Amino acid sequence: MRILIVNTSEKTGGAAVAANRLKDALNNNGVKAKMLVRDKLTDDITVVSLGHEWHNQWNLLWERFCVYWNLNFSRNQLFEIDLANTGTDITKLREFKEADIIHLSWINQGMLSLKGIRKILDSGKPVVWTMHDIWPATGICHITLNCLRYQSACGNCRLLPNGGSTNDLSHRVLERKKKMLEGRNVMFVTCSKWLEKEARKSAILAGQQVRSIPNPIDTHVFHPADSKQARIKTGLPLNKKIILFASQRVTNVNKGISYLVEACHQLATKYPEMVDNTAVAILGGHAEDLREEFDFEVCELGYVNDTQQIVDVYNACDVFVLPSLSENLPNTIMEAMACGVPSIGFKVGGIPEMIDHRVNGYVAAERSADDLARGIRWILDEADYAALSEASVGKVLRCYSQRSVAMRYLEVYNEALAYKNFRL
Known part of the structure; x- marks a missing residue:
């Protein structure tokens, strides 16, 4: 069996990491799998580039321009919306052509169009689509934040200027997605039971199969190691308890760093000794923007x-905190737990499926x-x-x-192939 x-x-990004890990997991368990990507970063022979870089860049820029235009040339929601118009x-x-199964993952920002x-789908090859967020089930957004309009017809979108209208961009794209899937079967897979439940309510996915399978992790790579040695490698303090926060862009409002800042203020006030014996390690871009926000030492x-540096960071820390406002099945919590580091997160999305309260x-x-x-x-x-720690691992x-x-x-x-053969 050959999977693309x-x-x-x-x-x-988290979806890319998860897709890459799945590709490795399949290859390590007797299934031939390759990744097809626009942005190839390594010399891994199991990853294939689209090529045609100029054309790819044009697709990205054109889609972003269309979003920009629909936002009345505002940058505020520029990367919260995807149209898949090119x-x-x-x-x-x-x-x-060589693949038996086409496995779609995160295909936004000019990678694939709805067309x-x-x-x-019309090629006749079975298609599996892993949902790393809810975009395949909504009009234009990746995060609904309790908006329920995608369950009927979208429209009046919170992301559009002045709250959109009943026939706004979100509604029109949702209708295009419905037409795209009309008369076609896709096996949708969500990474969490929470997202499976939300996806089943979508007007777009009515009649489609939806199930949940978590992302995998290589426990030979992410595993507990000596904390002192990890701190020496990473340059983190040897004499303090360390709280870790990680995000690709740590100032992303959805990742909830402001709640961690406020929690640390409260701890510093109630337990003054923590100011001297606690540090906050921040892994991700723009950490310098938060330097003055915490009462504790910031690393x-x-x-x-x-990857090895990331593993060292986890093993150097005592607790991982991810106060996100919306999450599917975050890789970062899985990585921390694999390294024996207890995690804390809000009761949102798939986080309660990963963290068993007061157990791990x-x-x-x-x-x-x-x-x-x-x-x-x-x-x-x-x-x-x-x-x-033991329960986390x-x-x-x-x-x-x-x-x-x-x-x-x-x-x-196997189910997708069997359905294809039945149809034939």
């Missing part, structure tokens, strides 16, 4: 894409800096830390190992 996983980037036709590529996806690690971490009430502070204090100073080995996830996807692929 299609994703915009090879490495950049992209590359991949059906003529050798890799496409191109319809062409893939700016910047953006890191070397702490699930805080949504948007509550108070409860976030309680969780940090509990893990650092009150809980049985060794038990939390055990959860990852049971639920997210390469083999367990690969076998679940293999069932989906």
Whole structure:
């Protein structure tokens, strides 16, 4: 069986990391898998570039311009909207023709157009589509933030100037997506049970199959290691308890850094000794913008894409905090848990599926800096830390190992092939 996983980037972003890990998990378990990407960053022979860089850049710029124009030339929501109005036709590529299954992943920002996806569906090859966010089930957004309009027809979109209208861009794109899938079957896979539940409500996905399979992680790479040695490698303080926050862009409002700042203010006020014995490590771009926000020492690690360095950072820290306002199944929590680091997150999206409250971490009430502070204090100073760490690793080995996830996807692929043969 030959699988072609299609994703915009090879490495950049959570979806790219997850898609790459799935490709490796499949190859390590007897399934031939390749990735087709626009942005190839390594010399990995199992990753194939679209080529035609100028054409790819034009597709990206044209789609962004169309979004920009619809926003009345405002940058505020520029990368929160995707139209898929332009992209590359991949059906003529050798890799496409050789594949038994086409596995779509995150294909936005000029990678594939809705017209191109319809062409893939019309090719007769079975299509599996992993949803790393809710965009395939909505008009134009990747995060609904409790908006329910995608369940009927979209329109009056919060992302558009003046709240849009009943026949605005979000409504029109939703109708195009419905037409794209009309009379065609796609096996949709969500990375969390929460997203599966939300996707099933979509007007676009009515009649389509939707199920959940988590992302995999290589537990031979992400695993517990000596904390002192990890701190020496990363340059983090040896004499403090370290809170870790990580995001590709740490100032992204959706990642909730402001709640961590407020939680640390509360802890510093209530437990003054923590000011001297606690530090906050920030992994990701723009960390310098937060330098003056915390009462605790801030260790700016910047953006890191070397896997071993990332593993060292996790092992150097005592607790990982991700106070996101919306999440699917964050790789960062999975990585921290695999390294034996207890995690804290809000009760949103797929986070409560990963963190078992007070068993391997702490699930805080949504948007509550108070409860976030309680969780940090509990893990650092009150809980049985060794038990939390052991439970974190055990959860990852049971639920997210390469083999367990690969076998679940293999069932989906076989089902997709069987359905194709039945139709024939």
